[in-house]
Structures are given as C-alpha cells and as structure tokens.
Amino acid sequence: MAKTLSIKAPYPPGDFAIWIIVYVELVTFGLLFVGYAYSRRANLHLFNDSQLLLNQTTGFINTLLLITSSFFIVKAVEKIKSMTHDTRYKSNIAASHWLLSAIVLGSFFLVLKLTEFSHIFGQGITLSTNTFFMFYLLLTMFHFMHVSLGVIILVNLYRKTKSQGYTSEDCRGLESGALYWHLVDLLWIVLFPLVYIIR
Amino acid sequence: MRMTIKRVWSILTALTVFAFLLGYLKLISTFLVVVLLISTFLKGQLVIDYFMGLKEVQLKYRILPTLWLILILSLIAVAYYLPPSVY
Numbered sequence: 001m002a003k004t005l006s007i008k009a010p011y012p013p014g015d016f017a018i019w020i021i022v023y024v025e026l027v028t029f030g031l032l033f034v035g036y037a038y039s040r041r042a043n044l045h046l047f048n049d050s051q052l053l054l055n056q057t058t059g060f061i062n063t064l065l066l067i068t069s070s071f072f073i074v075k076a077v078e079k080i081k082s083m084t085h086d087t088r089y090k091s092n093i094a095a096s097h098w099l100l101s102a103i104v105l106g107s108f109f110l111v112l113k114l115t116e117f118s119h120i121f122g123q124g125i126t127l128s129t130n131t132f133f134m135f136y137l138l139l140t141m142f143h144f145m146h147v148s149l150g151v152i153i154l155v156n157l158y159r160k161t162k163s164q165g166y167t168s169e170d171c172r173g174l175e176s177g178a179l180y181w182h183l184v185d186l187l188w189i190v191l192f193p194l195v196y197i198i199r
Numbered sequence: 200m201r202m203t204i205k206r207v208w209s210i211l212t213a214l215t216v217f218a219f220l221l222g223y224l225k226l227i228s229t230f231l232v233v234v235l236l237i238s239t240f241l242k243g244q245l246v247i248d249y250f251m252g253l254k255e256v257q258l259k260y261r262i263l264p265t266l267w268l269i270l271i272l273s274l275i276a277v278a279y280y281l282p283p284s285v286y
Contacts, residue, residue, distance in 0.1 A: 012260045013252045026267045033271050037278035060219035067215065070250050071208040078204070175252075182250040186264075189242045192215075193235050194275060197222035 013077075014176040022183050025146070029187050032142070033194055036135045043131050048199050050132035053123070058116050059196040062109050063188060066147075069105035070185040072098045073154075073178045080166045080174055089164055095174075096161035099154055102181070106151040113144050136195055143187060150184045153177045207249045214238045232279055236272050243268045 012019065040047040076098035083091035120137075127137050157177045160166060166174055202210075218235055221227045227235070244265060248254035253261040 008258075009256045012256045023263065026264065030267060030271045034274045034278070037275040041278050041281070056219065056222045060215065060223075063215045063219075064212065067208065067211045070246065071204060074204050074250055179251055182246055185250065186243055186246045189246060190239060190268075190271060193218050193222075193239050197218055197227060197235060198232055198275075198279065199222075199227055 014179045015172055018176040018179050022179060025183055025187070029139075029142075029190075032135070032139055033190060036139065036194060039131050039135060046130055047132045050130060050136075051196070051199055053120070053125075054136070054196055055116060055119070056196050058112055059192050062112055063192045065105045065109045065112075066185045066188050069102040069109075070182050072102040072105070073181050076102070076157075076161070077171070077174060077178050080161075080171045081168050083168050088167060092161045092164040092166060095166070096158055099158040099161060103151060103154045103158060106147060106154060106181075109147055110144065110151065113140065113147075117141070117144075139191060139195060143184070143191060146184050146187070150181045153180055202249065204249060207245050211242055211245055214242050229280075233276060236276055240268055240272050243272075 076095040079091045079095040079098065117140075120133075125133050125137075127134050154177065157174055160173070217238060221231055221235060247261065247264045247268070251264070253264065
C-alpha cells in the first residue's frame with residue numbers, strides 16, 4: 001500500500017455551533033463528575049453502600065450499546081463522504097441502514113435506562129434520598145435527556161438519507177448530528193466507571 | 200498510526216469488558232483505580248480521535264477535548280487518592 005502524506009484539515013468536521021454545544025456540555029458534565037468525586041470523598045461509606053444498589057451489568061450493556069452505535073454513525077458518515085456522483089443513491093441508502101442500526105441501539109439504551117430508573121424509584125429512592133443518589137439521578141437523567149435528543153437527531157438524519165439528501169460535499173448536518181452522538185458516548189465513557197465501578 | 204474504525208471499536212469494547220470485570224468480580228482496588236482511569240482516558244481519546252474525527256484536524260482543535268479528559272480524570276484521581284486529612 002502506498003504511504004500517504006498526512007495533511008491535517010484546517011477545520012474540524014461539523015458546524016461551528018455544534019462545537020460550542022460540545023464544549024458547553026463537556027464543562028457542565030465535567031463539573032458534575034468532579035462534584036461527584038469530591039462528594040464521594042466526604043461520604044465514602046454512604047457512596048460505597050449506595051453504589052451496591054446499582055446494576056453494573058446494565059451499565060456495562062449500556063456502554064456497549066453507545067460505543068457500537070457510535071461506530072455505526074462513523075460508518076454512515078464514511079459512506080456519505082466517500083460517495084461519487086454515480087453512487088449517491090446507494091451511498092445514502094447504505095448510510096440510512098447504519099443510522100437505523102444506531103437508532104435501534106440508542107433506543108435500547110433508553111429502554112434499559114428506564115428499566116433501571118423504574119427499579120430505583122420502585123425502591124422509594126429519590127433525588128433527596130442521599131448525596132449519592134442525588135448525583136446518580138442528576139447525572140444519569142441529564143445524560144438520558146441527551147441520549148433522547150440524540151435519537152431524535154438521528155431519526156432526522158435517517159429521514160434525510162432516505163430522501164438522498166446528502167452528498168460528499170454537503171453533509172455538514174450529518175457530521176454535526178454525528179458529533180452530538182459521539183459527545184453523548186464520550187460522556188458515558190467517563191460516567192460508567194466513575195459511578196458504577198470505582199469504589 | 201491510523202487505525203481502522205473496526206479496530207477502534209474492538210479496543211473500546213475490550214476496555215469496557217475490562218472495566219466491567221473489575222467491578223463485577225469485585226477486583227477493584229486502590230491500585231487498579233488508576234489503571235481503570237488510564238483505560239478510561241484511552242477510550243475517551245479514541246472517541247475524540249477516530250469517532251469525532253479530530254485526529255485528522257489541526258492540533259488546536261484536537262487539544263481542547265483531550266485537555267478536558269485529562270483534567271477531569273486527574274481531578275477524579277486526586278479526589279480518590281488524597282489522604283482524608285488533606286481534604
């Protein structure tokens with residue numbers, strides 16, 4: 001295989017606005033993550049005991065779902081970016097299949113999370129039960145809202161690919177939607193070990 | 200080195216299984232928390248580089264999410280490892 005010269009692109013993928021959103025979300029969640037970590041220090045036994053009520057297997061499956069859906073999104077963007085004039089129909093349809101697969105996995109994530117919330121609330125646990133559950137519910141419900149919005153965005157991207165709405169030169173909307181989904185994935189990648197594993 | 204997306208997904212999956220097993224088998228210890236945080240950094244960096252596509256753009260755009268990841272994971276590590284008297 002010929003060795004290619006690596007030339008860095010001058011701008012990142014997606015719209016400028018999506019990067020503002022990405023950075024705002026990173027700062028917001030970052031503060032919550034650090035708040036959790038330092039509150040844990042002050043209430044070590046409470047956090048360790050409360051954490052035992054969480055289902056690590058569900059958290060693990062949810063991580064796999066988000067990682068795999070992110071992979072599918074990358075494949076969808078690749079299909080669009082590598083299309084030629086002759087392959088516009090085929091590439092959009094292939095991208096729509098990848099997007100639909102990601103939507104299914106994202107929906108599974110939401111269903112699993114709702115099951116987890118209903119189990120937690122069924123035990124009489126609320127935001128005011130203790131500091132651990134205040135952080136747990138705040139973080140996971142806030143993230144849940146982001147995944148829900150992400151699924152809605154993916155559905156819109158899917159509909160646009162079904163109508164052959166993207167070309168390799170005109171796919172900024174797709175890239176921006178994809179970035180939002182990867183952000184949701186990145187946040188969960190930090191949230192999972194912090195809340196479910198570290199003790 | 201440019202990795203294929205499939206390989207990136209495989210590494211992310213393997214590191215997730217590793218994190219889960221640490222918790223599920225109750226192997227997590229003071230030493231392994233730092234290993235877990237390093238593996239979390241690797242996962243986050245793979246998402247930033249290959250999923251978000253920042254490996255192929257200029258460093259000034261790539262560095263901000265990377266710095267966020269380093270800062271947050273370092274602060275989590277400090278919160279975990281600082282002796283209680285310092286807090």
